[in-house]
Amino acid sequence: MSHTRILGIEGTAWAASAAVYDTAAGIDAVFIETDAYEPESGGIHPREAAEHMHDAIPRVVERVLEHARETFDGPDSEPPVDAVAFSRGPGLGPCLRIVATAARALSQALAVPLVGVNHMVAHLEIGRHTAAFGSPICLNASGANAHLLAYRNGRYRVLGETMDTGVGNAIDKFTRHVGWSHPGGPKVEAAADDGEYIDLPYVVKGMDFSFSGIMSAAKQRYDDEIPVEDVCFSLQETIFAMLTEVAERALSVTGRDELVLGGGVGQNARLRAMLASMCAQRGADFHAPEPRFLRDNAGMIAVLGAEMYAAGDTLAIEHSRVDPNFRPDQVPVTWREGDDRTRADRLEAEREIRGAEAVVDLDPASGRATKRRRPKRYRHPELDERLRRERTTLEARLTSLARREGVPTPVLSDVDPHDARLELEYVGEADLRDAVSIERVRTVGRHLATIHEAGFVHGDPTTRNVRVGSGGGSSTRSTASGERDRTWLIDFGLGYHTDHVEDYAMDLHVFEQSLVGTTDDPDRLCEAVRDGYREVGDEQVLERLRAVENRGRYVVDS
Ligand SMILES: C[C@@H](O)[C@H](NC(=O)OP(=O)(O)OC[C@H]1O[C@@H](n2cnc3c(N)ncnc32)[C@H](O)[C@@H]1O)C(=O)O
Ligand SMILES: [Fe+2]
Structure with missing residues (x-):
């Protein structure tokens, strides 16, 4: 045939x-x-x-x-x-x-x-098809949904998703408040043309994100008589920057270099421009199908x-x-063959190590590294400034706090928030992503429980933000053996202080999602994470984690 x-x-x-x-x-x-x-x-x-x-x-x-x-x-x-x-x-x-x-x-x-x-898998397969990409990261930005998917071992895995409403629904709720007819997305896009930037809440947790805070803030700004075009402009700048950031994190975590966009909100030119700019900046390929698809x-x-x-x-x-x-991850993918190897290993070997948001320059002689949060061209300059400054300060503070609690982290020697620059010890021999073991993920479970007990979360505990091995900086060399296998947490820039069980559960959930996205046997590994967590942490958090994972997030909002 x-x-x-x-x-x-x-x-x-x-x-x-x-x-x-x-x-x-x-x-x-x-x-x-x-x-x-x-x-x-x-x-x-x-x-x-x-x-x-x-x-x-x-x-x-x-x-x-x-x-x-x-x-x-x-x-x-x-x-x-x-x-x-x-x-x-x-x-x-x-x-x-x-x-x-x-x-x-x-x-x-x-x-x-x-x-x-x-329907969701169709939204992303059409882009993969028209782009002729092999194994892209897929960003679905539609009315009732918002999620990041990557194919692995016979399924599309959900790497990240909205914790409340879909992205289109969030925008449509704002336009309803303003009295504009459905659908609101195109009207926000048109109004944004004449807008100026105002600050709105920006919420990402690893590769998950939430719109409820920003939507109530946007309605409030409108009620406070901020010009509606300014609110529309800033809604787009903030929401699409969040989506672009998590898409970049997904590329980074999985080591892939292709991104496709799907869903009705993908018709928005500003969202497409941000994603294209992010991909250009990191050397990835980007594709969005034509609007009719x-x-x-x-x-x-x-x-x-x-x-x-x-x-x-x-x-x-x-x-x-x-x-x-x-759900898209319930679909047995019968029409694709084989698994997808990535160029992650190649990247790993480069001296300039490229994470999602920072560039790390390693000085092998001293074992020290300089980490810079580079400006992101896709983000509005004011939002960019704010995020880089806040995250540099937080990373410095929480990295030290974690070490005080007994969790191995790099020792910092210099912090410059204005320049978004950190000088720190270079630790470990590999990312956990490339050297996963049951024992190591159990240790991560213990580490996360330890910082949660101390009242803060990591915010982005993916398999790329854990370093493993015996090599590394001064803290390892000072041990008697110097060879001991260790597991470091790095990159606390999305962390924050909190005493909410929900935040702790989300932290664990982010880590488990990254295991699902980057390993072949996630069930056993997730089990080990929970075992480790249980040794130190609160059983309530594990109960909440189950609730988080069972939450049916895909409800069409009306
Ligand atoms: C489950 C299924 O029914 C649902 N489909 C859906 O919501 O229709 P879709 O065509 O994928 O997306 C519609 C959304 O896309 C938004 N939209 C359309 N044009 C837009 C634009 N230029 N800028 C921003 N949003 C836009 C609309 O406001 C609306 O919220 C889904 O895929 O989640
Ligand atoms: Fe749709």
Whole structure:
């Protein structure tokens, strides 16, 4: 079979959409018909959205089917497409059920197989496809979601995600407050043109992030009569800088050098410019598909549907139930082969070691290093200044505090917050990422418990922020053996003082997520982290960690 033709149907929330994709004709030739639901007031009402799907889905399906028949060169006795693919979730239950019913009926009428597609995976696969990237980091910036994904061992792993609402929903809530019609994203983008910068809360935790603080602050600024264009401008500068920062951290942690963008918010030019600038600055490749493939559309469903169909990944009708909370990491990835090696090792060997946000220059003779937080061109200069200064000061303070509690950390010899520069001892022989063991991650569990007991969090405990080995600076050499295997925590720049169990649990969660993203056997390793934590820390934190991990974050907001 040299080429296949797939009919895709999308209808998770606002877009009633159908498409035909012919693998021989290519992506540019994908034929898409979309009928958008536009609420008269407020946000998306689930019932109205379902009524829209009910009316519009048959219409768009009929139109693309006509197109499929017209462009089909096979005999009349054969169906004009080889399979019907549909969005199974995540999304609004009533909408999903209408789409699934239409898809089942069509697959039976045409006597072709059914393919059930995860909407979030479709948002990112379309970009990987058009960019022809091998194994990119994927940033999904859509209405109801915001997350970072990377493929590893048969699954898309969630490296980081929003701790509250999706990014589009966050923006739409602000515009609702201001009285603008749905969707708000394009209106914020237009208003931002005339805006000036004001400070808003900036919240990232490792590769996770949260929008609730910034959204209430933005509403408050508007109520305080700050010009709405200034609030819009600063919302974009802050929210997109957060997304760009976590995307860069994901590239750094995994050692990958390709980034793709997906989701409706990806249509925003400022977000794309920031991501492009970040990637250019670190020498990574960036790709965003054209807007018609970023916002919800059935083209992306048909394209991923074709790959799943080619892999034999079809669905019997009796197994075709929809899933409103369908997570991307639940999807067995049947259409990709092999695992992906990275260029991390090459980078590691370079003398200038490039983390996500700082450059470290090593002087091998003295065993000391200079760490500079370089300006990020993607960030607004005022925000950039603020973050680099704050983080340099915090890193210095918490690094020393941790060592006082008995956790190995580099010894600092100089701090210059104004210049965002630290002089510190160079420790360890390797990043934990490249030298993982059960024993070492258990030690990290103990270290995290120790600092939590002392009232602060690391903020970004990834496998790249842990150094291991016997080599290193003065603190190791002064031990009698000098050979002892040690585990250092470094890079406390995202840390802060807190006595909230939730913050401690998040700290652990960030570490576990980085194990999931960078190792092959995360379950046993995560178990060991918790064992280590339990030896020193509070059982309550481990209980909260379970709650954090079970939290269904993908709820379509209305
Ligand atoms: C589950 C599914 O239904 C959901 N889809 C979804 O939310 O539609 P999507 O097309 O991916 O994204 C819509 C969001 O994208 C925002 N948006 C559209 N254009 C924008 C722009 N120029 N700037 C910022 N946001 C924009 C809208 O405000 C809206 O919040 C999802 O993918 O999370
Ligand atoms: Fe979407």
